[in-house]
Amino acid sequence: MTVYGIQDLSRRYQMRTSALRYYEELGLLGDIERNASGQRVYHQADVERLESILCFKDAGMTISEIRSFFTYEADEREHIADMLKLLTDRKQAIEAQRDALEQAYLHVCRKVGYYSEVQRSIEGGQRHPDWSDFAD
Template sequence: MTYSISEVAEKTNLSAYVLRYYEKEGLLPRVKRSDGGVRRYTDADLDMLGLICCLKGTGMPLKDIRTFIQLQEQGPSTLRQRCAILEERRRSIVLSMEEMQKNCDKVEHKLKVYSALLREYEGNAV
């Protein structure tokens, strides 16, 4: 089954502009065209977009995502490199999560302090 750019935009919550940009930047190397030159996306393209969005969501720069996809296009001889890239990305995510947890703990502590102060203030205001 194939999909138009508007169908893919709706399915992925990405704009048609972003889809065209990703293709231009080499992130979607296999998008087919109809005889009339209209883009036709496949399920494999949708899977690739899922990967792109996932990696982008981790903060990976588009140039690094492009490198990853280029390696993927080269086949199994690049599996070790791709695993190394994903392992590094995972380490980065874990560090970010640890930092976010520390920030959340600080915010939670401040919330308790301010909530106690608010109760005290409201109790004295009566």
């Protein structure tokens, strides 16, 4: 059975040890076992829980939403509708962010194309291109 210390997880997930202690303090990681020296000992289940926390955080969930998810998950029969609503709302928010990012990406691509042509026109002594040729 593999166990990890706080420094192991800190390095593995490139996060501060204080963040791990904070997640434990908030109850997100649950009660972490301590060894005879009082040092935290993380088991695979703790690592998987941490990975879920980090994934949810990357997905834009607040600490409160993450806490709610784990509360719902502990009694999923009672809270399945709450879990689905929380996850569906987050999914829709991510989709909206993805769409906005896609639009920004396409705009930057058009700018790159336009200014590449501007550079060629300057170097070749030709007329500047018209932005309308690159716009939607």
